[in-house]
Amino acid sequence: MADDRAGKMLATGEPRHPRAPQLIKDRDGEDRLHEECGVFGILGHPEAAAFSALGLHALQHRGQEAAGIVTYDDQQFHIERRLGLVGDNFSKPEVIGHLKGSIAAGHVRYSTTGETILRNVQPLFADLGTGGFAVAHNGNLTNGTTLRRQLVKDGSIFQSTTDTEVVLHLISRSQKRRIVERLVEALRQLEGSYAFVCVTNDMLIGARDPVGIRPLVIGRLGDAWVLASETCALDIVGAQFVREVENGEVVTITQEGGLESHRPFPMRPARPCIFEYIYFARPDSVVGGRSVYEIRKRMGAELARETPCSADVIVPIPDSGVPAAIGYAQISGVPFELGIIRNQYVGRTFIEPEQKIRALGVKLKHSANQAVVRDRRIVLIDDSIVRGTTSKKIVAMMYEAGAREVHMRIACPEIKYGDYYGIDTPDRKQLISANMNAEEIRREIGATSLAFLTVDGLYRAMGSERRDPLSPQFSDHCFTGDYPTDLTDLNGGGTGAQLSLLTEVG
Ligand code: AMP
Numbered sequence: 052m053a054d055d056r057a058g059k060m061l062a063t064g065e066p067r068h069p070r071a072p073q074l075i076k077d078r079d080g081e082d083r084l085h086e087e088c089g090v091f092g093i094l095g096h097p098e099a100a101a102f103s104a105l106g107l108h109a110l111q112h113r114g115q116e117a118a119g120i121v122t123y124d125d126q127q128f129h130i131e132r133r134l135g136l137v138g139d140n141f142s143k144p145e146v147i148g149h150l151k152g153s154i155a156a157g158h159v160r161y162s163t164t165g166e167t168i169l170r171n172v173q174p175l176f177a178d179l180g181t182g183g184f185a186v187a188h189n190g191n192l193t194n195g196t197t198l199r200r201q202l203v204k205d206g207s208i209f210q211s212t213t214d215t216e217v218v219l220h221l222i223s224r225s226q227k228r229r230i231v232e233r234l235v236e237a238l239r240q241l242e243g244s245y246a247f248v249c250v251t252n253d254m255l256i257g258a259r260d261p262v263g264i265r266p267l268v269i270g271r272l273g274d275a276w277v278l279a280s281e282t283c284a285l286d287i288v289g290a291q292f293v294r295e296v297e298n299g300e301v302v303t304i305t306q307e308g309g310l311e312s313h314r315p316f317p318m319r320p321a322r323p324c325i326f327e328y329i330y331f332a333r334p335d336s337v338v339g340g341r342s343v344y345e346i347r348k349r350m351g352a353e354l355a356r357e358t359p360c361s362a363d364v365i366v367p368i369p370d371s372g373v374p375a376a377i378g379y380a381q382i383s384g385v386p387f388e389l390g391i392i393r394n395q396y397v398g399r400t401f402i403e404p405e406q407k408i409r410a411l412g413v414k415l416k417h418s419a420n421q422a423v424v425r426d427r428r429i430v431l432i433d434d435s436i437v438r439g440t441t442s443k444k445i446v447a448m449m450y451e452a453g454a455r456e457v458h459m460r461i462a463c464p465e466i467k468y469g470d471y472y473g474i475d476t477p478d479r480k481q482l483i484s485a486n487m488n489a490e491e492i493r494r495e496i497g498a499t500s501l502a503f504l505t506v507d508g509l510y511r512a513m514g515s516e517r518r519d520p521l522s523p524q525f526s527d528h529c530f531t532g533d534y535p536t537d538l539t540d541l542n543g544g545g546t547g548a549q550l551s552l553l554t555e556v557g
Pocket residue numbers: 077078083084085086087330368371372433434435436437438439440441442474
């Protein structure tokens with residue numbers, strides 16, 4: 052929509068951030084597979100910023116390094132972007148008080164590099180010919196480097212190193228009149244995964260990539276509209292779930308016109324990311340009409356059917372293995388017990404201690420509950436093995452606590468392939484299952500036995516009879532190597548000087 056009142060941005064967040072981000076490890080204080088990002092948007096609510104902060108807080112599991120909120124108050128845009136947790140930054144009255152207006156977009160992020168630069172923290176904002184425009188991105192473009200290189204060649208000056216900025220440049224260059232047409236023209240050039248939440252001075256916009264890799268839901272809160280990565284963010288603000296933004300759909304929402312749906316892409320079957328169910332999404336969220344908690348239990352149940360085990364107790368690795376362990380215990384009839392206790396105070400932005408202390412490793416976070424473990428044959432359940440670090444430490448801890456046998460069961464298949472859509476798995480060299488078979492891994496982690504859920508078992512847990520190899524129902528490339536989009540940058544389209552810059556995902 053044309054707009055003469057080009058938004059003015061007040062960027063008050065930037066100078067206030069001295070914290071050293073390179074010390075922040077992933078949510079468990081371990082250098083492992085990293086998180087994605089979470090997005091939130093709201094239109095038509097007088098406390099848009101406070102509600103966005105609440106929504107982002109509920110999405111904090113999707114990224115803990117930084118958070119940002121942009122609002123518009125009928126005169127100008129306001130932006131706060133901070134390193135650190137939502138609760139530490141956006142509970143302060145001076146921060147929220149500054150974010151005036153009834154329309155907002157927010158973002159929590161995890162960057163894939165060791166450091167986060169404040170100018171990469173989203174939402175990103177630009178003053179376009181059509182007015183102010185803010186974008187929050189969950190996902191990762193697989194042709195971001197290629198597009199960026201072309202844009203730079205054509206004269207664009209980039210402010211950040213995130214692939215999301217490409218979108219702003221593409222919109223800016225579009226010759227179309229209305230903002231939604233400009234956005235669509237930009238989207239047509241993107242490859243990879245995206246769930247976008249954007250705001251203009253009078254519009255909230257949501258968009259999902261053509262196969263819907265990353266999730267995005269629509270909610271209503273009285274007369275207000277909400278967009279969020281997961282339903283848990285609707286729940287926290289008391290919004291009612293309306294529906295998901297569908298794959299390849301763009302929704303524009305205005306106060307006067309309500310929600311309009313646009314379908315700029317040819318219809319394709321959706322392929323949402325199966326890892327949302329395995330690990331990312333919060334268990335109380337409903338993704339694609341399925342309760343994440345129930346699906347995780349079913350993964351555990353399928354695992355019990357596929358690889359039963361004579362044992363005395365089922366022990367989850369907390370918190371990731373808990374629902375699957377409940378499912379495993381229910382099918383096997385073996386009692387579920389808390390044989391590992393998690394220290395709740397190892398923060399999600401755990402600051403790396405001295406090496407000497409760090410060598411104590413997993414004990415900082417987990418401790419064995421001897422009352423359960425001693426002299427028992429235990430089945431240890433976790434949701435996934437990435438590098439094998441956690442399993443190895445925990446198996447050893449179980450033996451130290453007196454376990455007689457430690458049978459490891461993993462409620463997802465072997466992760467053999469990297470992810471380029473925002474999960475940021477380590478490269479294949481570091482994925483233990485890309486380099487060892489199950490027996491070799493068993494020996495490496497020191498378990499009595501080891502088994503993974505099969506791909507078909509995973510699909511059964513999702514409610515399908517089996518994986519359809521011709522048209523897979525989910526993005527499951529981590530297990531199968533079957534990527535849902537082209538990988539232009541990876542395949543050479545984006546090699547060159549800029550490649551090293553583009554290591555950030557949304
Ligand atoms: P690793 O120790 O490298 O084998 O990682 C496996 C552990 O990482 C399991 O306990 C998982 O719950 C957890 N995990 C899986 N995906 C992620 C992720 N994206 N970020 C952080 N931890 C993860």
